[in-house]
Every structure is written in structure tokens, then in C-alpha cells.
Amino acid sequence: MTTLRTTAVLLLLCIAGSSAACRRTKVSLAIDTPGAPALAAPPQRTRGAPVEIPVERLRLANLIGKVFGDAIPFPGSATYRGGWMIYPADTALNIGVQERILGGRRVLVLDSVIRRSRTGRPTWLIVDAIRLPDVGDSVALSTRCGYDKADEERRLIALVPPVDAYEVADIRAAWRVNRAAQRFEAAPLDGLRCWNEEWGQ
Secondary structure, three states, rough: HHHHHHHHHHHHHHHHHHHHHHHHOOOOOOOOOOOOOOOOOOOOOOOOOOOOOHHHHOOOOOOOOOEEEEOOOOOOOOOEEEEEOOOOOOOOOEEEEEEEEEEOOEEEEEEEEEOOOOOOEEEHHHHEEEEOOOOOOOEEEEEOEEEEEEEEEOOEEEEEEEOOOOOOOOOEEEEHHHHHHHHEEEEEOOEEEEEEOOOOO
């Protein structure tokens, strides 16, 4: 209350024309409350935490339905980083996954062979595409993953940090390829393990 009364007197002096009082005194309108807690710092983003983002928020609808092949460039001139076929490949439905860089972002593309040239070169139809989320640090794709130590033959795709171990339990995000629906689906992280095939080499 004392601070509030002093502030009121100083304001009245300024209004009354006491310029000297105004020049010499810096007026604060904040009420001094003893024991008031300090403002909390803004929350810090947790780095390296698992990411549970619905696939719908990652899906790149503008790529779905586009075709590419030897004579047809990939839409958007995305840089190819790697790819693999989804097994079993003993059916007429040949499905593959590619990792590309598009607009500075890593994306996963699920594609299906719709025709082949006379020399056997495929033309691919993009049936699904998602961008990889930012999980806060350096991660790599792992396709040797499964539950209860059962490898799902590269149908599971996970983002994992580089670790010096054969078995990786620190999974940041994961998806499963649904062959029948030709879509990426979010994979549960509980119980998921990946295996580092290059460990010990």
C-alpha cells in the first residue's frame, strides 16, 4: 500500500506541473507484492522424444496419383536417396518404397508398378507419400524392425538415432506399409525394436 500511495502522489505532482519531480523520479505502476512468484520460463522443447503424429497430417496429397519412370521425371525434381521393394514380391502387385528429398524435406514415397517397357523397365504410380517429421536430432531410417523379435521384412519403417548396439529400442517414429490398402499407417512404438545390421562390422 505504501508504494501505491507514493506512486499516486508522484502522478499528482506531475499533473500539477512539478516537472522537477517528474524528471528526477522514474514512476513504476507495478504493485510490489511480497513473496510473489517469479514468472516461469517458457517451456523448452524436448529433443529426442518419440513423435506420435497422425499420418493424415504428414500425407503429401499433391504427389499421390502422379507417375514417374525412366522417361518421366519424378514430380518436383525430388532427389533420390534410396529405395527397396516390399516383400513378399511373389504377386503381380509390385510395391516399393523410396526415400527422397523434396523442397529440403525428407519424404517417403510408396509406389506401385503399373507397366513395364519392352526391356522390362518399370513405370511407377505414386499411391502414397508422407513427409518425415522433425524429431529434434539426427536420425536414420531403419527397415529391419518388428515386435517380439519378429522381423516384418521391411514393411516396418522407423526413425532411429545412431547407436552403437545391435538392437535399437529408442524409436522416434514408425510406420507400416499396408500392402492391401497401399498406404502408410502409423505403427505403435510400444514393444517395437529395430536391428542394426551394420553393428560390429
